[in-house]
Amino acid sequence: MTALLEIEDVHKAFGGLQALAGASLAVEEGAIAGLIGPNGSGKTTLFNVVTGYERPDRGVVRLQGESIAGLSPDRVFARGLGRTFQLSRIFGRLTVLENMLVATQRRQTWLRGVLRHAGSAAERARALELLEFVGIAELAALPAGNLSYGQRKLLELAYVLVADPDVLLLDEPAGGVNPTLVNQIADRIRELNRSGKTFLVVEHDLGFVMDLCVPVTVLDQGMALCTGMPEEVRRDPAVLDAYLGGADEDEVEGAAEAVR
Amino acid sequence: MTSQYAQAVVDGVLSGGVYALMAAGLTLIFGVMDVINIAQGVMVVLGAYLSYALSVHLGLDLFATLVVTVPALFVVGVAVEWLFMRRLADRDRTAMSILVTYAVAIIIEGILIQVFGPDFVQLHGPYVDKSVHVLGFYLPYIYLYGFMLAVVLLGLLYALLYLTRFGQALRASLQDRRAAELIGIEVNRVRTLTFGIGVAVTAAGGMVFGATNAFNPNSGYDLISRLLTIVILGGLGSIGGALVAAVFMLVVEDVVAVAWSPTWSTLVFFAVLVIVLTFRPSGLFGRTAVRAQ
Amino acid sequence: MTGETSLLRRGGVFAATLAVTAAFVLFPLVFSNPTTTSIAFFVLIYMIAATAWNVFSGLSGYIALGHAVFFGAGAYTLAVGAEKLNVSAGWTPFALVPLAGIVAGAIAIPFGLISLRTRRHTFVVITIAIFFIFQTLAFNLSFTGGSSGLQTPFPLWTAVGYNQRFYYVALVVLVATVAMAVVVRRSRLGLQLLAIRDDEDRALGLGVRTSRVKLFAFTLSAIPVGMAGAVYAYFLGQIFPQFAFDPLFDITIALMAFFGGLATVVGPLLGALVLESMQQEFTLRFSAGGGIYLIAYGALFLVVILVMPRGVVPTLRDALANARERRAGSPGPGVRVHAPLRSRP
8 A cells, every 4th residue: 555645765966965864754644753853863854755845865765656856846736735834835925815825736737827916815815724724813913934943844734735735744832832823723724634634743742742642753954753642652762863873771771761 | 469468468468467456446446345346447537637737746756646545545445435435225235336436426526527528638757658579569658567576566455454453353254244343343334445445446547547547537337337337257256266356357358459450349348248247247256146135 | 915805995095097098098198298298108117127027036036137138128129129020110110019028028938947047046147147248249140230229210200209109009019018017917827926025935935836827927928028128129210229128127127116115006006106206306316427326316216125124015005904994993904804705795
């Protein structure tokens, strides 16, 4: 059975720095997969490669069996793969609603309707629906630049949903956000998952990941260390080693005890 | 026939060195501040006029005028940065800098017209029209001295960048502004001084330019177009790139002038840029754009 | 694009537009002095060019400084066309104006394909480079008449009538250009351009076909500029490469758009009106040299950029909106909250 998103043996180097050294990962349809790893392990680079912002030097990326490695980001999006950024990127000078209207529908041909008034009634209705879903509908007419950090994260989540993607790559959706909002975001993800969307979530907040994601993959120095249920991964000595760095067996045991 | 070409190459290298100096200032300013100083061209002309005034009214030797003009233009650069560039917000900084520096360029041009009039002038000196005959090549003294001056100044610039603490701070700001700020580098002061330095070198270039070309206040436009072309070809922010690009462009232009005709050489100058950019959008040595954060 | 505007406001905008259009139409009939109408004609030409330029550069944030290529191409199309097709003076040459627009648009496609692959900063310079290439070509190719330029037909109209006729032709082109600007501004294309301006990579990741969008807008912006060049060439009676392909033209239209306000429709019109009238007045008064004029022009520009960096129109608009809100007693200045988009049940 082929997974929905398959990443095989991806390599990516920037000058002398090998960011990804044979990273492999498979995300099954309907899963909320987690991706964790210490800083510099290559998580964002992996996202960039999958979503077309970087070209892999080597390796395969397949979405629903079809290769997407090297496609430009707009084509990747058109194939049904949406992505958020670590530091939320929104269109500051446009209103929140206009931000929603930028995302293009998947089957839309470009030339037709390019000069038509931006945002048909149906598109606006859907946009408001999604804004409602993430809870910022009342901010629809504000310039997006006025939004708080947490609100921007919600906006970004909302607008990647506009084209109804099958897979969502979320880069630190809970980063720097207050605990109530974190739970809200987790709930939304679960709800979307129930309606059939697959997720791959990068997060530093281990509690968030352990709670939400199954399975969890650990990335270290550009390679996947292990994949498994949150509990297994938590106990894996190689993982603790990667996070804590070069400790001997006893220390690792002790640290593992403390984490449990 | 080949000696004609060889001579053209030599000419190109020599004048390329001088252009490199002026372009280095421009690319430095961009690299540190994300600012495109459109006024660089007219500032070269300003430097030329200052040298002209000093040499005509005080009888100073052309190279001696640099003692006055280089610091003078440094002050001009610092003043422009402090008065205008500093007020630019970070967003759209580059686009706004084009407009602001263009406005400054217009003002300087206007002042030059008022003070010196619109007629063409040229700097004169005992060695301007003479050449030294070496190995079958004619090396005009002025170009030779100008080239040596450029080498000296670029060397000083290099020393400043790599051997002093200020240079370290400058390079840090060049590589990553935010990181530099976080370390506590006074980015504002670095910017102001960099702008001053970037403009000061135009004084030297201006003197040589003025001695080898007839110029008037309008000459800045053609100059800035060439400097921009050189800087982009070499890669924005890369001083080494500006050096290579300047010499390369000038050699190509001079060779084409001999091989074809002087009228087409100007076209080739710009065509080279277009061709290079078609294949390498960030220039020869530019930092390739990283798309995502 | 703001929220729903009240009927009163929309009625007000409509009335204002009507009044302004009437003023434009009646102007040369009321002020028929050929000197005045001549200035007015040049103002219209710049309005066309600045508005068209703004459709691309203002919305996308890619500052193009090579549109003089389209202006010159349009000028030469009319001149060469009139000569080759043996067009007699009078109204007929105006038929070449749309052709000039098409030629400009055709040139814009390869021009855009080459230059739009680069980042913003490089883009500016490559447009300048391509401009100089065209200028050199104009100077040196035989069919462009080289440095002695070309002549265009000379209709035998009275001085007053001559200017008036050209004025109205320019006005027609202007109206069409403004209409195009409004349509683009409100359309999906306009929104995508603005998104590209704010964050091009983010837009790409949302499915926006950025290359196509930019090229399309770039080409659209070239057409009116070409037409303006044609009308201008016919008006002057003679074109030279350095005036048809004038580097100052590029920076002037950019300044006009900035002055008035990028990404607004009215901005470039206002900018052209103020700056071109100023330039014409100055050239008349300070005929010898242009030193004082340049100093004043540059200084004015600096003041506007530093005090009103977004341009006159957006700054005034915000100031008015804030004043209105303060009177109505709503949440403080700087936060514009318009009527909600959903209709309340």
